[in-house]
Amino acid sequence: MSAPRDDILGRIRAANPGPEVPVSPGPVPARGRGEASALRQRFFAGLDMAGVSHATVTSWPGVGAEIERFLAEAGPGGGLVASNDPMLEPCGLDRLPGLRRGAPEAGDGVSITGTVAGIAETGTLMVRSGPDIANALHFLPDTHVAVVDAARIVGAYEDAFALLRAGGAPLPRNVTLITGPSRSSDIERILQIGVHGPRTLHVVVCDAP
Amino acid sequence: MHADSARFPDNVTAARRDPMLLGALQRLQRDARAGRAEVIARLPEFEALRDAAREIRNGALANLAANLERFEENVIANGGAVHWCRDAAEAGAAVTRICREAGARTVAKGKSMVSEEIALNAALLGAGFDVVETDLGEYVLQLRDETPSHIVIPAIHLTKDQFAETFRDAHDALPEDRSLEEARAITDEARGALRDVFLRADVGITGANFLIAETGSVVIVTNEGNGDLAQSLPRTHIVVTGIEKALGTVEEALTLVRVLARSATGQEISAYTTFATGARRADDAAGPEAFHVVLVDNGRSDLLGGPKREILRCIRCGACQTVCPVYGAVGGHAYGAVYAGPVGSVLTPALSGLETAKHLPEASSFCGACEAVCPVRIPLPRLLRLWRQDAFQAHLGPTALRWGLFAWSALTAWPGAYRAAGAIGGRVLRLLAMGRPRLARLPFAGKWTGGRDLPVPEGGTFVGQWHRRRGK
Ligand code: SF4
Numbered sequence: 001m002s003a004p005r006d007d008i009l010g011r012i013r014a015a016n017p018g019p020e021v022p023v024s025p026g027p028v029p030a031r032g033r034g035e036a037s038a039l040r041q042r043f044f045a046g047l048d049m050a051g052v053s054h055a056t057v058t059s060w061p062g063v064g065a066e067i068e069r070f071l072a073e074a075g076p077g078g079g080l081v082a083s084n085d086p087m088l089e090p091c092g093l094d095r096l097p098g099l100r101r102g103a104p105e106a107g108d109g110v111s112i113t114g115t116v117a118g119i120a121e122t123g124t125l126m127v128r129s130g131p132d133i134a135n136a137l138h139f140l141p142d143t144h145v146a147v148v149d150a151a152r153i154v155g156a157y158e159d160a161f162a163l164l165r166a167g168g169a170p171l172p173r174n175v176t177l178i179t180g181p182s183r184s185s186d187i188e189r190i191l192q193i194g195v196h197g198p199r200t201l202h203v204v205v206c207d208a209p
Numbered sequence: 210m211h212a213d214s215a216r217f218p219d220n221v222t223a224a225r226r227d228p229m230l231l232g233a234l235q236r237l238q239r240d241a242r243a244g245r246a247e248v249i250a251r252l253p254e255f256e257a258l259r260d261a262a263r264e265i266r267n268g269a270l271a272n273l274a275a276n277l278e279r280f281e282e283n284v285i286a287n288g289g290a291v292h293w294c295r296d297a298a299e300a301g302a303a304v305t306r307i308c309r310e311a312g313a314r315t316v317a318k319g320k321s322m323v324s325e326e327i328a329l330n331a332a333l334l335g336a337g338f339d340v341v342e343t344d345l346g347e348y349v350l351q352l353r354d355e356t357p358s359h360i361v362i363p364a365i366h367l368t369k370d371q372f373a374e375t376f377r378d379a380h381d382a383l384p385e386d387r388s389l390e391e392a393r394a395i396t397d398e399a400r401g402a403l404r405d406v407f408l409r410a411d412v413g414i415t416g417a418n419f420l421i422a423e424t425g426s427v428v429i430v431t432n433e434g435n436g437d438l439a440q441s442l443p444r445t446h447i448v449v450t451g452i453e454k455a456l457g458t459v460e461e462a463l464t465l466v467r468v469l470a471r472s473a474t475g476q477e478i479s480a481y482t483t484f485a486t487g488a489r490r491a492d493d494a495a496g497p498e499a500f501h502v503v504l505v506d507n508g509r510s511d512l513l514g515g516p517k518r519e520i521l522r523c524i525r526c527g528a529c530q531t532v533c534p535v536y537g538a539v540g541g542h543a544y545g546a547v548y549a550g551p552v553g554s555v556l557t558p559a560l561s562g563l564e565t566a567k568h569l570p571e572a573s574s575f576c577g578a579c580e581a582v583c584p585v586r587i588p589l590p591r592l593l594r595l596w597r598q599d600a601f602q603a604h605l606g607p608t609a610l611r612w613g614l615f616a617w618s619a620l621t622a623w624p625g626a627y628r629a630a631g632a633i634g635g636r637v638l639r640l641l642a643m644g645r646p647r648l649a650r651l652p653f654a655g656k657w658t659g660g661r662d663l664p665v666p667e668g669g670t671f672v673g674q675w676h677r678r679r680g681k
Pocket of ligand 1: 360522523524525526527528529530552579582583584585586587
C-alpha cells in the first residue's frame with residue numbers, strides 16, 4: 001500500500017474515531033409520486049419547461065414515421081446515426097434514408113437513441129451506454145431524438161435507477177439524467193441553448209397497448 | 210490576473226473602480242435571487258431536502274475512510290485505478306504520469322475547481338501536453354490567462370465584448386469581418402473550435418460532484434455537455450477530485466442533486482447528471498479504455514479533525530458567493546484565491562495559510578445571507594469567526610486593533626468607567642465633526658476610515674437614553 005494512501009486514511013481515521021454511522025437519503029418529493037396518467041402529464045410538462053419538443057405515437061412502427069415527420073420538418077443537416085438498442089428494433093427506422101448504426105462521427109447531424117426511462121419529476125430522460133450504445137450518441141450530434149416507452153415513465157430519479165438496476169444488474173459505464181438540450185449562461189448570464197451537446201432534443205413517446 | 214489573498218485590500222480598491230465588473234455583479238445578484246426563489250417555490254419539500262442534504266454530508270464525512278476504501282474497491286473492480294495524493298504536487302505529478310503513460314498529446318478538460326486548486330494546467334503544459342479547457346467560461350479564461358471568479362459561473366466578471374475580443378485574437382484563422390455581436394455567435398464559435406479538441410483528444414479530464422462508494426461511480430453535474438464528451442470520446446478518462454466528496458449510495462447523491470442546481474443556478478436540475486463507473490466494459494460499443502480517479506487531500510483531512518470540519522459538507526454550488534454582499538461589491542478575483550466569497554474565506558486560510566489569507570475572514574459583515582442559502586446549511590459566519598479568533602491569537606491583526614480591544618474589554622469590567630468613557634467619546638466625536646453627520650477621517654484610525662465614514666453619534670449614549678426614557 002502506498003504511503004500517501006495510508007497517510008490520508010490514517011488522518012481521516014484519527015479525525016473520526018467513532019464507528020460508521022447510518023445515513024438515510026432525503027424524502028422523494030410529492031411531484032415524483034402518483035398515478036401513471038398523472039406522472040405522464042407531469043413528464044410532458046417537465047419536457048416543455050426544459051425546452052424539449054415531444055410527440056406521442058400509439059404503435060412501435062409509428063415511432064419511425066414520427067421521426068421521419070420530425071426530420072422533414074426540422075430539416076437538420078448532416079448524417080443520421082442510431083444506436084443498436086433493442087428498444088429501437090420494432091421502431092421501423094429502416095424507412096429513414098441514409099441511417100447508420102453505431103458510434104457518431106464528426107459529420108453526423110442527428111442521433112436516434114432509446115432511453116432507460118422517462119422521469120416525471122423534472123421531465124428528465126435516463127440514458128445509458130452499453131454494447132449496443134456508444135455514449136457520445138447522446139452528446140455529439142446537433143439533434144438528439146430519444147425514444148421513450150410510455151410504460152417506463154416513472155415518478156422520481158430513484159424509480160429510474162430501480163428499473164436500471166433491476167435484478168441486481170451492475171451500473172453501465174455511463175448513465176446520464178438528461179433534462180433538456182445542452183445550455184450555458186456563461187456569457188453575461190444570457191441563456192444559450194446548444195453549447196457542446198445537442199441544440200435540439202426531440203422525444204418520441206411510444207404508448208403502444 | 211493572478212492576485213493573491215494578502216493583497217485583498219488593494220484588490221478591493223481596484224475592483225470598486227471597475228464599472229463593468231460592478232454592473233455584472235449587480236445583474237448576477239438580482240437575477241439569481243429571483244431565480245432561486247422561483248424554483249424553490251415550486252418544490253414544497255425544499256427545506257426538508259436541505260436538512261436531509263446536511264445529514265447526508267455529515268454522514269459522508271463520518272464514514273469517509275470506509276466510503277473511500279469501498280469506492281476504491283469498486284473502481285478497481287470495474288477496471289479503473291485510484292491514485293491517492295496528499296497535496297497539489299503529488300496530484301499534479303500523478304495526472305502528468307497518467308497522461309505520459311497514455312502517450313497523450315491533447316488533453317480535453319472539463320470544469321474542475323480542484324484542478325484549479327492544484328494548478329493542474331500549469332503542470333500539464335509544463336510537461337508538454339496540449340491541454341484545453343472546454344467549458345465555455347473556462348475556455349475563455351484559459352485564452353486570457355485568468356482564473357475563475359465564481360465556482361459555477363467562472364467568467365462572470367467578463368462582458369460579451371471581452372469574450373468576442375478574446376476569440377478574435379485566438380481564432381485568427383477565421384474571417385476577420387465575422388460578427389461576434391451576439392452571445393449566440395460567440396457560443397457557436399467556441400463550439401466549433403472545441404469540437405475538434407474533443408475529437409482529437411487522447412485524454413479527457415473531469416472533476417466530480419460526488420463519488421459513490423457502493424458502486425465506484427463518479428458523478429458530474431453540468432449543463433454544456435463538454436464533461437460528457439470529455440469522458441466518452443478520448444481513450445483515457447481521468448477524474449480529479451477532493452477526498453471529501455465520497456458518499457455511500459446512489460440515493461444519497463440523488464437527494465443532493467435535488468438541492469444542487471436549485472441553489473447553484475436556479476434550475477430544477479442541470480441538463481446533465483452523469484454517473485461514470487469504471488472503464489468501458491469488454492463488450493461496450495465505445496468509451497474510455499482507461500479510467501483513473503485522482504483523490505486529492507490538500508488540507509482536507511486536517512480540516513476534518515478540526516473545529517472547521519463543517520466546511521467539508523460543501524457541495525460547491527456557489528450560492529453563498531452569489532448572495533454575499535461583499536462578493537457582490539468586489540467580485541471573485543479580489544479574494545486572490547481559487548475559491549472566492551464566504552466558502553472561500555473559510556477554505557483559503559486552510560489551503561494557503563492564515564498568514565496570507567488573514568484578510569478574508571474579515572471580509573464579512575456576518576449578515577448571514579450565505580448561511581441562509583447554503584443547501585447543506587454550513588454555518589459560514591461562525592466558521593469565519595473561528596478564523597478571526599485564530600488570527601487574533603496568532604497576533605496577525607493590526608496592533609492598534611489589539612490594544613483597542615484590550616482597552617474595551619478592560620472598560621467593560623467597570624460599568625461606571627465604561628459609561629463615562631462612552632459619554633466622553635461621543636462628545637469628542639461631535640466636537641471633531643463640527644456639525645457634520647459623518648466623519649471621513651479619524652485620528653489613529655486613518656486606515657479604518659480610509660474605506661468608510663463613521664456616523665457621528667447623536668443624543669447621548671444608549672444607557673443614558675435608557676435611563677431618561679424609563680424615568681419618564
Ligand atoms: S458553502 Fe454552501 S452555499 Fe457555499 S458553495 Fe458550499 S454548499 Fe454552496
